[in-house]
Amino acid sequence: MSKTTTNRQWRIAGRPVKRAVAPEDFSWAEVPLEDSGLAPGEVRVRVSHISLNPGLKGQLESIAGYVTGLQTGDVVPSQGLGEVVASAAEERPVGSLVIGNFGWQEYATAPAAETDLASNLKQPTALLGVLGATGLTAYFGLTDIGRPSPGETVVVSGAAGATGSVAGQIARIAGCRVIGIAGGADKCRWITEELGFDAAIDYKSESVRKRLAELAPAGVDVFFDNVGGQILDEVLSRIAPKARVVICGGISQYQREGRNQGPSNYMNLVFRRARMEGFYCGDYADRFDQARGRLAGWLEDGRLKHREYVENGLENAPAAFIGMLAGANVGKTLLKI
């Protein structure tokens, strides 16, 4: 890095509003990078892994209030892991492993204060998944919005996904009966046999509504929803009095053309005196350390398991992201550069 390097990156080229994300929404750029460009307190990071997250669809739509304004031409936002290759910050010397909002690019320049040190971890990529935004989203969504009590019935959709798989396991640790909804026998087997969910519903081959009537005859106390659409509607038809419906995502709708399918059974919120609520993980920043400590403890004692699904090559980022939206994978999706 003592001369000019080329930084390869993906930039935002389109706004996928009321339509599917397409490869054309991303444009490839190669820009020269001067080694001398660091301001005091900054680090330059060679990114090794990028976190792929369905929530990027919402960010690309740039819906006001959720994230601060993204613009066409900006580097595609995402968390990443990498090694510090140049530093103007004492606390992050060259060679440190760090995570931060590095975006879809090979080299990121960021204030050291906005990075977290990952050097001391056995598995640094966990900071992008189960110990990172994904795990924290599951933690705060389930505990603070879902507020499950021991013995309650918790249903999780997208249960084999990065967030759903963690949310379901936290519910189990909290003493709840946990039913996961996932697509396909492999995912269903994984969540019941390896993650300890009490039951799984394969929405591709079973009626969610009928299976819930069998598995949760007294109704669903907490629903942690990652998918929206038909599944949200069917679970709403089976909520218990005072149920809490945590809206974490709506992946079934992200690649839909036109308006979202709204939940036609929402009036059950009245009939069952229930609540449906969204949240943003960043609102809980002052409790991140506490939550990460708990998640790490559960990982350590084996009560919490996770899986990473790794795609390769920065050039494949758009295809990997679009594939994830189609439900191609199990666990946390990472892209290795």
Added chain:
Amino acid sequence: MSKTTTNRQWRIAGRPVKRAVAPEDFSWAEVPLEDSGLAPGEVRVRVSHISLNPGLKGQLESIAGYVTGLQTGDVVPSQGLGEVVASAAEERPVGSLVIGNFGWQEYATAPAAETDLASNLKQPTALLGVLGATGLTAYFGLTDIGRPSPGETVVVSGAAGATGSVAGQIARIAGCRVIGIAGGADKCRWITEELGFDAAIDYKSESVRKRLAELAPAGVDVFFDNVGGQILDEVLSRIAPKARVVICGGISQYQREGRNQGPSNYMNLVFRRARMEGFYCGDYADRFDQARGRLAGWLEDGRLKHREYVENGLENAPAAFIGMLAGANVGKTLLKI
């Protein structure tokens, strides 16, 4: 009442699920009534006024958990006001004016303990409206579910209806800026000029979305929804961060054929970290007296106004109810027998 009287009543004849309520859902019955039939503690009431309430649609659908099971053949349920004409309860002597769940009939027999005394009121029918279930629903829905703070922007749909008109006025008393959505110039004039709403949107002639953008540029903090459908969707598109959407009713959907229109903008609950919640007034029974006292105080000092719309004749009950669902009237709808 010393001989056999004929009691005329309307009974439930159909279940209007996924379809409009029709006159055929009610059947007329005339049954003999023996004066001698009172058990200790019971009273017989000659009903003078019946409260008509859109929520009856949901009751007729008999959705489990909302009300205990109604059956075909039961007297149509409703609150009513009447005079005690026979009594086996000391605390409700003959001649007392009482309200209770008397149903759509001329004579009701009920435990005295399940009636409230109305004799001491200047306007006894207020106990069916602004001081009854209607006013209490507005009170607890707005204050406990909506939790408005002074200076916040509150939007009420069905704002010229019995519940909406009270909810909006309570929000104003709580120091909020209040925007009412109603159908037609007369209703809009009433809520702004007489009830003191800060603004009105006539959804029949204006775009709710555009007008909200003008009237509430920083977004809607509390939405008290009585109508559902398109209006719910348009308000959801304009909610502020941490907004509270109180689902009180969905009258626009009650006479719809097929499934309800679900709110396609529900994902804004995530983007704005907002909450949508239903409630049941009966859950707050231990605070009814306190709330009634406040409502009565506001009526007394002129800060709370109400209007009654009175239809006549028990035989017209089904038509009056169906007309109310079509938005025919302003304020609280009563049927005078």
